[in-house]
Amino acid sequence: MRMQPLILLGLTAVLALSGCSTLIFRAGQPTLIGDLHHGTATHVVLSNDEGQLFRIARNAIASTRMGGMRTLLWSAASVYGLVLTPIGAIGWAMDEIAFDAVDGQRRGLLDVVDEQEVDGDAGSRP
């Protein structure tokens, strides 16, 4: 019985730490997932699993779910997960800062590929 808190804490930690990527929801387009980098006034920069950077037009973004949000949700599901709350909060705050930042050009993030140009495979069902 004394092992129960450890088991549940372990499971919660695995789940919480698996939810650190940011989701970007777009109308009529598949949801993007990745790590946010500083953007510009008109675009945000998102990296894929291979570290390639892509810019996403801000006006195409319907909503977002920042990295760390899911970690916070997981941690809120259990008192054992409360130790993960700071991790989720920090992750969320960092992504919010990156999303709102418009100094990507100064940070050398100008020459990234426009997501619309490479995602030329989208067809849709009426």
Add this chain to the structure above:
Amino acid sequence: MTRPRRTLAGLLICLSACSSATIYRHNAPDLEASIVGGEADYLYVETEDGRVVRIARKNVTEIDHPGNVEAVIGGILLACAAVMVGVANTSSDPGGETALYSAGGAYGLAGVILLADGLIAWNRSTTAAEDTATHLPLRVRKGDFGAPAALPLAQSATAS
């Protein structure tokens, strides 16, 4: 409800909400979407607002199907339940025995639900991804189709 059982209930609720696959792509951003079918060269995925769009298989490097984590955690909970019941069978303390049976039952039930739900979700997604014979009535939107499949690689600089 005791604290561990509340936690189990929370895990069940959180895990059962995960039904999307993560699609890793080369030269394109990764996607989080439900796979609904496919054909030889394309995968069909459903967007948040219910539309079905297709993405080229040639760009897909890996698919992380939903349900696998759920199934693994369900299996772990089932194993924990088995250990608890096994210990309860050899316990000489009637009070402890009852508590162990009770906890084992809760873990076992949660484990079975997670394992079954995870395997169903995983099987549905993998089957849809392997499907090469779905022919949805696609309407290609002007401007979206025929664009270059891959432009020069994005710079892989890491942002500080």
